[in-house]
Amino acid sequence: MNVLILGGDGYLGWPTAMYFSIRGHQVTVVDNYFRRNACTELDVGMLYPIPTLTQRARIWHELTGKEIKVVIGDLTDPEIMRSLFTGSVEYAWSLDSSFPGVPETVIHYAEQPSAPYSLINYRYANFTLRNNLLTTNNLMFAVRDFSRQTHIIKLGTMGEYGTPNIDIEEGWIEIEHKGRRDRFLFPRQASSLYHTTKIMDTDLLWFGVRMWDLRVTDLMQGPVYGIETEESAMDERLRTLFNYDEIFGTILNRFIVQAVVDYPLTVYGKGGQTRGYLNINDTLQCVYLSAQNPAGPGELRIFNQIMETFSANELAEKVQRVGRALGYNVRIEHLPNPRKEAEEHYYNPTYQRLLEIGVVPHYLTDEVMEGMFRIVEKYKENIRTDVIFRGIHW
Amino acid sequence: MNVLILGGDGYLGWPTAMYFSIRGHQVTVVDNYFRRNACTELDVGMLYPIPTLTQRARIWHELTGKEIKVVIGDLTDPEIMRSLFTGSVEYAWSLDSSFPGVPETVIHYAEQPSAPYSLINYRYANFTLRNNLLTTNNLMFAVRDFSRQTHIIKLGTMGEYGTPNIDIEEGWIEIEHKGRRDRFLFPRQASSLYHTTKIMDTDLLWFGVRMWDLRVTDLMQGPVYGIETEESAMDERLRTLFNYDEIFGTILNRFIVQAVVDYPLTVYGKGGQTRGYLNINDTLQCVYLSAQNPAGPGELRIFNQIMETFSANELAEKVQRVGRALGYNVRIEHLPNPRKEAEEHYYNPTYQRLLEIGVVPHYLTDEVMEGMFRIVEKYKENIRTDVIFRGIHW
Numbered sequence: 001m002n003v004l005i006l007g008g009d010g011y012l013g014w015p016t017a018m019y020f021s022i023r024g025h026q027v028t029v030v031d032n033y034f035r036r037n038a039c040t041e042l043d044v045g046m047l048y049p050i051p052t053l054t055q056r057a058r059i060w061h062e063l064t065g066k067e068i069k070v071v072i073g074d075l076t077d078p079e080i081m082r083s084l085f086t087g088s089v090e091y092a093w094s095l096d097s098s099f100p101g102v103p104e105t106v107i108h109y110a111e112q113p114s115a116p117y118s119l120i121n122y123r124y125a126n127f128t129l130r131n132n133l134l135t136t137n138n139l140m141f142a143v144r145d146f147s148r149q150t151h152i153i154k155l156g157t158m159g160e161y162g163t164p165n166i167d168i169e170e171g172w173i174e175i176e177h178k179g180r181r182d183r184f185l186f187p188r189q190a191s192s193l194y195h196t197t198k199i200m201d202t203d204l205l206w207f208g209v210r211m212w213d214l215r216v217t218d219l220m221q222g223p224v225y226g227i228e229t230e231e232s233a234m235d236e237r238l239r240t241l242f243n244y245d246e247i248f249g250t251i252l253n254r255f256i257v258q259a260v261v262d263y264p265l266t267v268y269g270k271g272g273q274t275r276g277y278l279n280i281n282d283t284l285q286c287v288y289l290s291a292q293n294p295a296g297p298g299e300l301r302i303f304n305q306i307m308e309t310f311s312a313n314e315l316a317e318k319v320q321r322v323g324r325a326l327g328y329n330v331r332i333e334h335l336p337n338p339r340k341e342a343e344e345h346y347y348n349p350t351y352q353r354l355l356e357i358g359v360v361p362h363y364l365t366d367e368v369m370e371g372m373f374r375i376v377e378k379y380k381e382n383i384r385t386d387v388i389f390r391g392i393h394w
Numbered sequence: 395m396n397v398l399i400l401g402g403d404g405y406l407g408w409p410t411a412m413y414f415s416i417r418g419h420q421v422t423v424v425d426n427y428f429r430r431n432a433c434t435e436l437d438v439g440m441l442y443p444i445p446t447l448t449q450r451a452r453i454w455h456e457l458t459g460k461e462i463k464v465v466i467g468d469l470t471d472p473e474i475m476r477s478l479f480t481g482s483v484e485y486a487w488s489l490d491s492s493f494p495g496v497p498e499t500v501i502h503y504a505e506q507p508s509a510p511y512s513l514i515n516y517r518y519a520n521f522t523l524r525n526n527l528l529t530t531n532n533l534m535f536a537v538r539d540f541s542r543q544t545h546i547i548k549l550g551t552m553g554e555y556g557t558p559n560i561d562i563e564e565g566w567i568e569i570e571h572k573g574r575r576d577r578f579l580f581p582r583q584a585s586s587l588y589h590t591t592k593i594m595d596t597d598l599l600w601f602g603v604r605m606w607d608l609r610v611t612d613l614m615q616g617p618v619y620g621i622e623t624e625e626s627a628m629d630e631r632l633r634t635l636f637n638y639d640e641i642f643g644t645i646l647n648r649f650i651v652q653a654v655v656d657y658p659l660t661v662y663g664k665g666g667q668t669r670g671y672l673n674i675n676d677t678l679q680c681v682y683l684s685a686q687n688p689a690g691p692g693e694l695r696i697f698n699q700i701m702e703t704f705s706a707n708e709l710a711e712k713v714q715r716v717g718r719a720l721g722y723n724v725r726i727e728h729l730p731n732p733r734k735e736a737e738e739h740y741y742n743p744t745y746q747r748l749l750e751i752g753v754v755p756h757y758l759t760d761e762v763m764e765g766m767f768r769i770v771e772k773y774k775e776n777i778r779t780d781v782i783f784r785g786i787h788w
Contacts (some may be wrong), residue, residue: 078516078517078520082516122476122531122532122535122536122539123472125535126528126531126532129527129528129531130524130527130528133523133524133527133594134520134523134524137516137520137523138516141515141516141519145516164576164578165575165576166569166570166571166572166574166575166576167571167574173569173571175560175567175569175581177567178560178561180559180560180740181559181560182558182559182560182581184558184581184583185581187569187576187579187581188597189579189600189601189604190597191601191604191605193598193601196597196598199597200527200594200597203584203590203593203594203597204587204590204594206583207584207585207586207590210585210734211585211734211788340604394605
C-alpha cells in the first residue's frame with residue numbers, strides 16, 4: 001500500500017510511519033516541524049533530543065533497508081498538499097526520488113493537537129483554527145480533485161463529544177422526533193478551542209463525503225500514553241518525541257515524569273473528569289487495521305478509539321501506587337481547575353467497532369506503567385520542573 | 395445604543411446601519427470591500443453602481459444629520475478587530491473622530507456569503523473558511539478579552555440544518571436516548587462549503603458561550619429578497635447593492651431580473667427544493683428587535699429567521715405570473731442541477747420566536763414582487779445576461 005502520513009514528525013506520526021514501513025508498505029511522511037518549533041518558542045523542553053525527520057529516515061534505512069520518503073512543508077499551503085497527489089513533490093530525503101503514485105491511504109495527523117496551546121491567547125487560537133481547518137480542507141480538495149478512491153484516515157478526538165448526559169455512541173445517533181426518524185452525527189460540544197476545531201473537521205469531511213463520495217475513517221481518539229513501540233525498541237534514536245509539560249504532554253505521560261522528579265501529580269479540581277485512554281501501541285494497531293479495512297465510497301466511518309476509561313483521580317492513584325512500589329515518594333495535589341469543565345459527570349462511551357476489526361487492546365497494567373517509569377528514569381537529568389505547570393487557563 | 399456592524403457595506407449591512415442610525419443609535423460600520431472586489435474579480439456586475447461606504451455615510455449625514463462612523467479594514471486581522479474595542483481604531487470617515495466606547499451590540503455580517511463562490515475551486519474554498527472562521531474567532535476573543543457584556547448578533551443560515559427527515563426546531567433539540575435525556579444543538583448538515591462554515595461558526599460561538607458566558611443571538615436566516623427599505627427610499631444613492639448573478643444573487647432577486655430581460659427562469663433540477671424566505675425589511679426588523687431584547691449572559695439564543703417557505707418551482711411560478719401581468723413573456727427552464735442537493739424532500743421548520751419578540755412579517759405578495767419589477771426595470775440597460783448563469787458545480 002502507498003501511504004501518505006501528514007504530520008509524520010509528531011508523537012504518533014513517526015511511530016505510525018515505522019509501523020507501516022516495516023510491514024512492507026511504501027511510506028511518505030510530511031511535516032513542517034510545527035511541534036518542535038512550538039516547543040522551542042514556548043520553552044517547554046522534551047524528555048530527550050530527537051534527530052530531524054530526515055535523520056530518522058536515514059537511520060531507519062540503515063537499520064531496516066526500508067525507505068520512508070520525507071517531505072518538509074506546510075500543508076496549509078494548498079500547492080504543497082496538491083504536489084503530493086500530482087507528483088510534483090520534492091523530497092527532503094528519499095532513496096529514490098521518483099513519485100510512488102497517488103496515495104491509497106492518507107493518515108492525517110497534521111494538526112495542532114493541544115487544548116492549552118489553542119487557548120494561550122487569541123493569536124494561538126487563530127493559529128489553531130487556521131492550521132487545522134486549512135490543512136483538512138486542502139486534503140479534502142486534493143482527494144476530490146485527483147483521487148476520490150483514496151482513503152482518508154483522520155484523527156478525531158473523543159473530546160468532540162464532551163460529557164453529555166446520554167450514552168456516547170460511535171459517531172452517529174438515530175433520532176426520533178415528533179413521529180419521524182433520521183440518522184445524524186452524534187451531538188458534539190467540546191471544551192477547548194482545539195477540540196472545537198476537530199468538530200469543524202468532522203463538519204467539513206462529512207460535507208465532502210456527501211458531496212463527492214469520499215472515503216473517510218474518523219478515529220475519535222482519547223488521550224494516548226506510552227513511549228516505546230516495537231519499531232522504536234530497535235534503536236533509541238528512533239524513539240518518538242516525548243513532552244511532559246502542560247501544553248503538549250498528555251496526562252499519564254506527565255504524571256509519570258512528575259513522579260520521577262518528586263513533583264506532585266497535578267489533578268485539576270475534584271479529579272472526577274473521566275475520559276477514555278489508549279496505549280500508543282494501540283493507536284498504531286487502530287490506524288493500521290483501519291487502513292487494511294477501508295471505509296467505502298461515500299462513507300464517513302467513525303470509530304471511538306479508546307480502550308478503557310479512567311478519572312483523573314484514578315490515573316493519579318495508579319501512578320502513585322506503581323511509583324511507590326518503585327521507591328518514589330509520589331504525592332497528589334488538587335489544583336484549582338484552570339479549565340472550565342465538569343469535574344463530576346456521567347460518562348458512558350461505546351467503543352466496540354475497532355475491536356470488531358481485530359484490534360487487541362494493551363490495557364494500562366502496572367507492568368506498562370513500570371516500563372514507562374524505567375524509560376523516563378534514564379532521562380531524569382533532562383527533566384525541567386519549571387515547565388510542568390504553566391497555568392494556562394480557559 | 396452603541397452598535398458595531400461588521401460587513402457594513404454589504405446587501406444587509408448597509409440597510410441595517412441606516413435602520414439603526416435613523417432610530418437614534420450610534421452606529422459604526424466596518425468593511426474591507428470584499429463583495430465589491432469579488433464582483434470585479436469574477437466580473438459579475440451589479441444592477442446599478444454604488445457609492446463607496448465613505449460616500450454613503452457622507453450622503454446619509456447630509457440627508458439626516460446622523461453620523462455613521464466608517465472603518466475600512468480586514469477583520470481577519472485580529473488587531474483591527476481589537477481596535478474596535480480598545481478605542482485605537484482609525485475611522486475612514488466620521489464627524490467626530492473620538493471613540494464612542496465599547497459596543498453594546500455587534501452585528502456580524504462580515505462573512506463570505508455565497509455557496510457557489512465557496513465552491514469555485516479549492517482557493518475560493520480556503521478563502522471562505524479562512525475569512526469566515528477567523529473573523530468570527532477574532533470577534534469572539536475581542537468580546538471575551540474586553541467586553542463580555544457585549545451582545546453578539548450573528549447571522550447563521552437555515553442551510554446549516556440541511557433538509558432532515560424530521561421537523562426543524564429553533565436551534566436546539568432534546569434527545570432521549572437509552573432512558574437518559576439531554577439538550578443539544580439541533581443536528582446540522584449543510585450542502586455547501588459556505589453553509590458548512592456557518593455550522594463551524596455555531597460550533598465556535600457555542601464554545602465561547604459555555605466557556606466565558608458570552609451573550610450570542612444566532613439568526614438562522616433563509617435567502618433574503620428585496621431592494622428598497624424605508625431609509626433607502628429617501629435617496630437612490632442610499633440603495634443597497636444588488637446582485638443578479640448566480641454567485642451573489644439570491645434566487646428571487648435573480649428571477650425578477652431574468653424576467654425583465656427575457657432570460658428564462660433557471661430552476662435547478664426538479665425544482666422541489668423548499669426553503670424559508672424573507673423580505674429584506676424583515677431582516678432589519680429581526681436584527682433590530684434582537685438587539686433591543688438581547689440574549690442573556692451564557693445564552694446562545696437561536697431564532698429561525700424566515701417568514702414563509704416556498705419551493706423553487708413555486709417562486710418561479712409566482713415571478714412568471716406577476717411578470718406576465720406586467721407584460722413580460724416569462725419562461726421557466728429546468729436546468730440539470732449543478733449542485734448536489736435533494737430535489738424532493740421533507741421540510742417542516744419551526745419559526746415562531748422572532749414573531750414572539752414582535753416582528754411583523756412582510757409576506758411575498760404580488761405587490762411586493764411588482765415593486766421589485768419596477769425598480770429593476772429602471773436599470774434594465776445595465777443588465778448583462780452573460781453573468782446570470784456560470785455553471786459552478788459542486
